[in-house]
Amino acid sequence: MRTTSKFAALILSAGVIATQPFAAYAQTATKKADPALVDAYLKATFGKAPPEWQARIEPDDTLKTCNLHRNDVPSAEADKIVKRELAKVVFPADGKLLGDWKQGQKIANNGRGGQFSDDAKTENGGNCYACHQMEKAEVSFGTLGPSLTSYGKDRKFDPAEAKNAFIKIYDSQAVLACSNMPRFGANKVLSEKQIMDLVAFLFDPESPINK
Amino acid sequence: MRRTTMALALAAILFSSLNFPVCAQDASEKEIERYRAMISDPLSNPGFLAVDRGEILWSEKRGTKNVSLEGCDLGLGAGKLEGAFARMPRFFADSGKVMDLEQRLLWCMQNIQGLDTKDVIARRFSGPGKASDMEDLVAFIANKSSGMKIDVPLKHPKEQEMAAVGEALFYRRGGVMDFSCATCHADEGKRIRLQGLPNLSKPGKQPQETMGTWPTYRVSQGALRTMQHRLWDCYRQQRWPIPEYGSDSITALTVFLQTQATGGEITVPSIKR
Numbered sequence: 001m002r003t004t005s006k007f008a009a010l011i012l013s014a015g016v017i018a019t020q021p022f023a024a025y026a027q028t029a030t031k032k033a034d035p036a037l038v039d040a041y042l043k044a045t046f047g048k049a050p051p052e053w054q055a056r057i058e059p060d061d062t063l064k065t066c067n068l069h070r071n072d073v074p075s076a077e078a079d080k081i082v083k084r085e086l087a088k089v090v091f092p093a094d095g096k097l098l099g100d101w102k103q104g105q106k107i108a109n110n111g112r113g114g115q116f117s118d119d120a121k122t123e124n125g126g127n128c129y130a131c132h133q134m135e136k137a138e139v140s141f142g143t144l145g146p147s148l149t150s151y152g153k154d155r156k157f158d159p160a161e162a163k164n165a166f167i168k169i170y171d172s173q174a175v176l177a178c179s180n181m182p183r184f185g186a187n188k189v190l191s192e193k194q195i196m197d198l199v200a201f202l203f204d205p206e207s208p209i210n211k
Numbered sequence: 212m213r214r215t216t217m218a219l220a221l222a223a224i225l226f227s228s229l230n231f232p233v234c235a236q237d238a239s240e241k242e243i244e245r246y247r248a249m250i251s252d253p254l255s256n257p258g259f260l261a262v263d264r265g266e267i268l269w270s271e272k273r274g275t276k277n278v279s280l281e282g283c284d285l286g287l288g289a290g291k292l293e294g295a296f297a298r299m300p301r302f303f304a305d306s307g308k309v310m311d312l313e314q315r316l317l318w319c320m321q322n323i324q325g326l327d328t329k330d331v332i333a334r335r336f337s338g339p340g341k342a343s344d345m346e347d348l349v350a351f352i353a354n355k356s357s358g359m360k361i362d363v364p365l366k367h368p369k370e371q372e373m374a375a376v377g378e379a380l381f382y383r384r385g386g387v388m389d390f391s392c393a394t395c396h397a398d399e400g401k402r403i404r405l406q407g408l409p410n411l412s413k414p415g416k417q418p419q420e421t422m423g424t425w426p427t428y429r430v431s432q433g434a435l436r437t438m439q440h441r442l443w444d445c446y447r448q449q450r451w452p453i454p455e456y457g458s459d460s461i462t463a464l465t466v467f468l469q470t471q472a473t474g475g476e477i478t479v480p481s482i483k484r
Contacts, residue, residue, distance in 0.1 A: 033375040038383070041376050045460035049452030057385035057451055070382045070393070114387050114450040130403050142403040144395065182388040189387050 053116070066178035078177035085174040088186040089167050097159075097166045097199050104201025105208070107194050108134055114189060124189050126169075126198055131181075134201070135208040145181060152203035153210040162203045169195050250482050258350060258428030258480030261435035265351025268344055274324030283319035285312070285352065296356040297477055300466050302367040309373045311465050312352060313345055313439050314457040335456050336443075337434045346435045349426050353479045360476055361422055363469040370466065373459075377467025380460055381412070386450035392464070394449075411471055419475025422468055427481040435480055438465055 046054060062081050065073055073081065091097075110125025112118060128134060133147035155161040168175050170185030184190040190198075201207050253259050270279045285295035286303070300311040306318050313335075320326040337343035365371055384391040395403060397412035409417040426437045442461050446454050454461055 031371075031375055033372070033379045035379075037372070038376055038379045041380065041460045041463055042383075045454045045458040046452045048455055053452035056387055059383075059385060063384050063389060067383055067391075115447050116451075116453045117447055140404050142401070142406075144398075144401050144403060144408075180394050182390070187387045187389070 062173060062177075069178070071178035071180070073178050081173055081177035082175070085171045085177075085183065085186065086167070088183075089170045089174055090185070090192070091163075091166070092192055092196060097162050097196060098203055099193060099196030099198075099200045101197070101200040101204040101207040103194075104197035104199070105135075107190070107198055108201055109138075124194075126184060126190055126194070128198070136211075137208065148202060149209065151209055152205070152207065155203075157203055157205060162199055165202050166195060166199050169198055251478075256428055256480065256482045257433075258426070258435045258482060259354075261347045261350035261426075261428070262354045262480065263351075264342070265347035265349070268348050269351055274320065274326035276323070276325040278324055280316070280319055280324065280348075282323050283316070285315055292352055292355040294356055294359050296353040297359045298362055298364060300370075300373065300462050300469070301364050302369045309367075309369050309462060309466065311438070311457070311462045312349055313437060314462060316345065316348055316352075317457055332456060336436075336440050343434075345439075346426070346437060349437045350435050350480050353426050353477070356477045357479055358476065360474050361419065361469055361472045363466060363473070365470065373463045373466040374470050376460075377463035377465070377470075380464050381467055388450045390449040390451075392445065392449075411468060414471045414473065416475075418468060418471035419473075422472035423475040423477045424479065424481035424483070426479055427483045429483055431484055438468075 042057065046057060059067055062084060065077050065081060069077070107126045108128035110123075111127035111130060113122045113124030128148075129138060129141045131142040131145035133141040133143075133149055134151075136149055151165075152162070164175070168181075169190070171183045172179040172181035173183055182189060185192070185195055202209060204210070250256065268280070270281060272279050281290040283289065284303075284305075285292065286298055286301045287293075287295050296312055299315070300309050302309045303315065303318075305322075308314070310318065317328050317331070320328050320331060331344050334341055334343050335345050337346050363370070365374055381392045381396075384394070393412060395401070395408050396410060398408075399410050401408045401410075409421045411418045411421065422438075425441060426435055428434070429436050439456060439461060442464055443454055443456070446452075
């Protein structure tokens with residue numbers, strides 16, 4: 001068991017990430033597949049997809065670390081990720097963070113875009129309701145993420161909190177390393193304006209989230 | 212009140228999978244259970260029409276060799292169907308590969324029947340006016356394992372490799388949303404919108420009930436669907452590229468999931484949302 005882990009860890013550290021704390025890895029390891037082998041399997045299954053689609057499943061440095069630790073990342077690695085991802089966040093040039101909450105409401109409800117069944121021209125939605133409770137009136141909400149009901153009101157509509165929300169939506173891992181939430185801005189799923197509209201949905205006193 | 216409960220129950224069955232409770236109250240849950248039992252009756256499950264069609268396809272002479280599939284070995288000997296599905300995917304020495312049922316059927320069509328499978332693959336998922344030989348055959352063969360327990364062999368090194376790779380793939384994040392299988396299926400009692408999500412990261416009841424109920428007749432699609440289709444649809448929702456039908460990653464994931472589901476009773480074709 002220990003030998004297997006060590007062997008796998010060696011392969012992983014050589015092939016994927018140069019400095020890998022062994023202890024953290026060994027905790028979760030049973031028998032792990034060689035990453036090169038996993039890549040060969042992926043090639044067999046997704047290798048005929050257009051190059052731009054294949055590029056989407058090529059993990060960046062952050063996802064490599066998350067995959068390796070199954071999101072349970074050691075604190076030193078977590079700090080690196082947060083720093084790296086925070087550098088990706090681009091704030092609106094005029095400093096204004098709140099857009100149109102009514103547009104944000106539509107974006108939160110829209111689960112389309114980015115699937116191989118979607119037309120390439122389909123506008124991406126945020127699909128927030130898939131994972132979060134938002135307006136009280138909407139009963140069809142998921143529970144993978146925390147409830148966001150009364151989000152802005154509970155934070156006294158504090159501009160600093162609105163900024164944090166902008167960062168969280170733009171790049172969730174700039175706040176929490178290996179968060180399950182998509183990095184909507186950094187991965188270009190949502191535009192700057194769409195993210196502002198979502199921040200307004202959370203923070204506008206008129207938004208039904210705060211009613 | 213009674214009407215509300217029934218409406219809730221119907222709404223919940225439409226939005227939930229067969230096996231996992233949403234947040235409905237006990238009364239609703241009971242109604243859902245009653246409804247599930249009602250539609251699980253073989254006489255009212257259209258999935259059994261696929262079983263009948265599959266039975267005809269299995270014994271139909273086709274291909275350049277003009278023979279049926281009855282000479283096909285699904286792991287327990289040529290033509291032996293009882294319990295074969297419960298022990299798949301598995302390693303086949305003649306092909307040198309670990310195969311799920313669909314891969315194996317394609318192999319038998321090509322090698323035993325001499326059938327050009329291009330058309331069969333083009334019709335791998337049925338649609339309006341487009342029947343699927345694979346869905347029908349899987350329904351028929353899987354049904355021959357109904358009442359048996361999932362028991363995939365993990366003796367051959369290739370089978371072990373598949374299980375290990377499948378596990379890695381389960382946790383592999385990617386696509387523009389950074390999603391893996393584990394994003395939705397590694398926690399207890401979660402749901403996406405109203406859809407309950409089974410936790411497949413740990414062996415036991417949830418993977419057993421999930422894997423034991425595929426293939427299934429999907430009411431929302433009006434079609435019998437196989438695990439190949441389920442995983443294809445998962446990757447679509449994960450915003451990953453289109454997975455190749457009957458390819459190694461899909462089989463590896465299936466081996467992993469079947470391993471998690473070891474001991475689960477097979478009741479197929481089931482009927483789901």
